[in-house]
Amino acid sequence: MKNYFKNLYKKIMNLLFPNDLKCMFCNKDIANAKEKPFCEECESKAPFNVGQRCRICDMDMSGESEVCDFCKNYHKHFDRSFSAMRYEKSPKSLVIKLKNNNAKYLAPKMAQLMFERIKNENIKFDIIIPVPLSAKSLKKRKYNQSKLLAEELSKLTLIEVNNSCLAKIKETKHQKNLNFNDRKTNLIGAFKVIDKKPLINRNVLLVDDVMTTGATANECSKTLKKYANNVFVVTFARNPLKNLEN
Ligand SMILES: [Zn+2]
Ligand SMILES: [Zn+2]
Structure with missing residues (x-):
């Protein structure tokens, strides 16, 4: 019974x-x-992203150092980054579903895992900003999956989300289809701060669904840091194999 x-x-x-x-x-x-x-x-x-990690890029690493060799040699514009999962198997299919299959119901669950990943890290932020889509992509896709994740993270952290101060003003090609040199130039000038007031003297949590080469997070952080203090990045998943490109 x-x-x-x-x-x-x-x-x-x-x-x-x-x-x-x-x-x-x-x-x-x-x-x-x-x-x-x-x-x-x-x-x-x-595939949760656990174990010893680089303090800056969140890559698997071993040894005494807090920062991987790659981050020691190449400056990143963000201060720290965190990913809940590895971008493979089931997390990879969730990212694709959320982005392409209108599976918006996944956003709260994915954000819950992102929140779990950052809640015990010693980071203080006062504004949450999703990585924006260009106007053309937004029109085509109807919604920005990173904005959905940012809004859920806002509910969990009680920190405001701002979807209007950072914009993507240039249509860019997919990073994965480009060679190394084109990747470097593809994103230059792609993002712009539209409203600087919410950023001045503030620490930002930049939200994206996935980090593959790290170039998007890096370029957004560079743009935000014209006004903001620290920029922390949180993504649902991260490419576990590659060092982030500069
Ligand atoms: Zn690193
Ligand atoms: Zn299950």
Whole structure:
């Protein structure tokens, strides 16, 4: 009888909140998605970004140093960056779903993991800014997935989100389709601060869905830092294999 009511409750909840009681990775039913949005099996095998990490780029590393060799040699415009997951397997498919398949219901769960990643880090920020899309991309895609994540992070941190002070003013090519030199020039001048007032003397949390080459986060940070103090970057997933390009 107890199971009957439990199942009935689950069914009703599923009708009311269809995706809230599903594991974000495998879609299996779970008991309490508010605490952890994934099942036990996925918890044990999903590629979380854990272990010793570079303090700046969040890359896996070993040894005594806090900063990887790459970050020692090449200056990054952001102060620190954090990613909840590795950009492979199930996290990769979630990023693609959120971006291309209108799967907006994933945003709260993905943001929950991003929040878990940063909540014990000693960073102070007073404004949250999503990486913007160009007007043309926004028109084509209808929504900015990074803005959805930023709004969810705002609910969790109680820090305001600002979607209007940073804009993408240049249409750029996909970084992955370019050679090394073109990647370097592709993003130059792509972003612009439209309203500097919210940035002056403030620390920014810059939000993006994924960090692949790091060039976007770097260029946004460079633009924001004309006015802002520190810029911290948080993404849902990060390329685990590559050093970030400069
Ligand atoms: Zn699962
Ligand atoms: Zn590094």
